[in-house]
Amino acid sequence: MPDATTTPWPDAGWFNTPCGRSVRLDATLPLRGLDVRHSGYHDTLLAVDLGADAAATPVVDRWCRGRDLTIVAEPDDARLLRSTVMWRYRPEAGGVDAWESVVSAQTSLLDSDATLKVVSECDAAEIVAGGAAGWTRTTGGTLPATTTAVLMRRPTTSVLVAVHPADLRRIDVSIRDSVARIDCVLFASAIEKGVLLRGRVLAAVGPRDLDENWASTLLAAFVASPPPLTT
Secondary structure (H helix, E strand, C coil): CCCEECCCCCCCCEEECCCCCEEEECCCCHHHCEEEEECCEEEEEEEEECCCCHHHCCEEEEEEECCEEEEEECCCCCCCEEEEEEEEEEECCCCCEEEEEEEEEEECCCEEECCEEEEEEEECCEEEEEECCEEEECCCEECCCCCCEEEEECCCEEEEEEECCCCCCEEEEEEECCEEEEEEEECCCEEECCCCEEEEEEEEEEECCCHHHHHHHHHHHHHHCCCCCCC
């Protein structure tokens, strides 16, 4: 594995978090999301599915400011859905690393389909869904409309994925060979020229012990956070 750097968003190589996890976002394929490696696990968090081939989607701009990395992607397809994606690293207490993704979409067409997904995949022995109101075990499928968060559990660590309640459209969970895929569906509607849509998704990795406690703390802060003015 390449040497890690001190910035959360190196142009190449890996970043070692204060909790000892190695993280990379491939500068050549940023829409594929965060590659997070720790405790023998390999998680992919906060990838962005614009309905087009990520490898063929042009990234027309990219900049880094502190703990934020922002890219602008312009798929050359029928929807012409221009998307700005910001990933923000959020170090937390208690052995937790968190990242927030802010995704916005607009089109140059008179109207277009704005549906896109923020996708996370990781090994999971057990999955519970819910949020501030409590957690319930799930085996997959489209989760109830009131569900804003999912916890994926392993023997020593858990992974949290959550959509801000103001931005939620749907969360879909699928499981194959003990690998869970969480699709956070945003903007499941049409978009008109001149309109900007924006959604927020949170992902975190922390200890399996008392995971509902640290997850609930993160969720409370996430829900209370003001909407971003810019990406």
